[in-house]
Amino acid sequence: MLSNACQYAIRAILYLGIQTDENNKIGVKQISEDLETPQPFLAKLLQQLTKTNLVSSTKGPNGGFYLSEKDTKNSVWDVIKTIDGTSKFDSCFLGLSKCTDETPCPVHFIVSPFKEKLLNSFRDKTIEQYVIEIQQTGKIISLKDFDILKN
Amino acid sequence: MLSNACQYAIRAILYLGIQTDENNKIGVKQISEDLETPQPFLAKLLQQLTKTNLVSSTKGPNGGFYLSEKDTKNSVWDVIKTIDGTSKFDSCFLGLSKCTDETPCPVHFIVSPFKEKLLNSFRDKTIEQYVIEIQQTGKIISLKDFDILKN
C-alpha cells in the first residue's frame, strides 16, 4: 500500500518522537540500526522530512535528528503527503480516472468508506498522540523485537 | 494499492463477464481498446488468467477470450491472488514482519479491520454477482465514458 520509503519515514518519525527532543538527538546510523532500515536510504528520507519541516536536525558532534515540540504536533498524514503524495487515498482502486460517488467503479462503495476513514485517522492524530499511545500500550515500530520502552 | 496489472485484470474479467460467453468471444485488441489498457500488457495478463482457469479462450478466427458459466463463479479475490498475491492483505501497513493483534504496530488497529472487511468483500462476491450489480446500477469499468450497458 504505502511505498517502502513512506513506511520507513513513518516509523522513523515515530521513533524520533519516542527517543528524541531538542537535547537528545540521534544520528542516522543508530536510527537505521534500531529500525532495521537501509541506512543511506533512510538518510535521504530524513533529509526530505527536514526540508519540509517535519523533523529537525543539527550537524556536527552531538548533532543528529530529533523532533522539536512543534514537530510532534504534525500528523502521520503530513509524512504520507511528503513522501508518497495523496494519490493513494484519493484515486480509484481500479485505476479509473475519477473516484466519486457519482462515477463509481464496481468496488467503489466497498473501498471508499475505508479510504475515507483511514485518511481521517491519519490526519486527526498527532505524532505526539501516537507516541503516548505507543508508550502506554507497547506497540511495535521495528522489525525485530526492539523494545521501544527500553533505556 | 493494487498493481496496474491487477487493476487491469479485474476490469478485464468484469468486462468479460458482461460482454462474453461461450458463443461470444472477444479478442484482446477490442478489450484493450474498450478498457483503455495497454494492449500487449493486457494480453499477458489474460494469458495468465487463462492458465489459472479464471478466464477461457480459443485461438483462431472467431476465437478470443470469454468467461464460461463456471468462470463467472470465481471471485475478484481469485484474480488478486493470481496477479498480485495475498501479501497486500496480510502484511503490515508499516512493513513490519508480523501483522497480528498480538504484535501490533502503531497503526495496526486502524488499518487491520479495513483489510479484513475488504478481503471478505472481494472473496465472498462472485464475478457473476458483480456483473448483475454493474448492469443494474450502471457502474463504470473504463477510463473514458464507456457505457457498459451499450450494445
Add this chain to the structure above:
DNA sequence: CTAAAAAAAGATTTTTTAGTCTTTAAATAA
C-alpha cells in the same frame, strides 16, 4: 489443403522505485 486470424510464449525495452556511494558543508569539542 491453405491462408488468415487469433492466442501463447518468451525475449526485450522502458520507467519507476529502491538503494548506494562520494563529496561537501556545518557544528562543536578540544
Add this chain to the structure above:
DNA sequence: TTATTTAAAGACTAAAAAATCTTTTTTTAG
C-alpha cells in the same frame, strides 16, 4: 584554530514493475 563528527547534496547503481516486440502455435473459414 583545527580535527572530528554529523547532516546535506547529488551522482550513481540495482531491482522491480510496466510495457512492448517478435516468433510460434492453434484454429477455422474458404
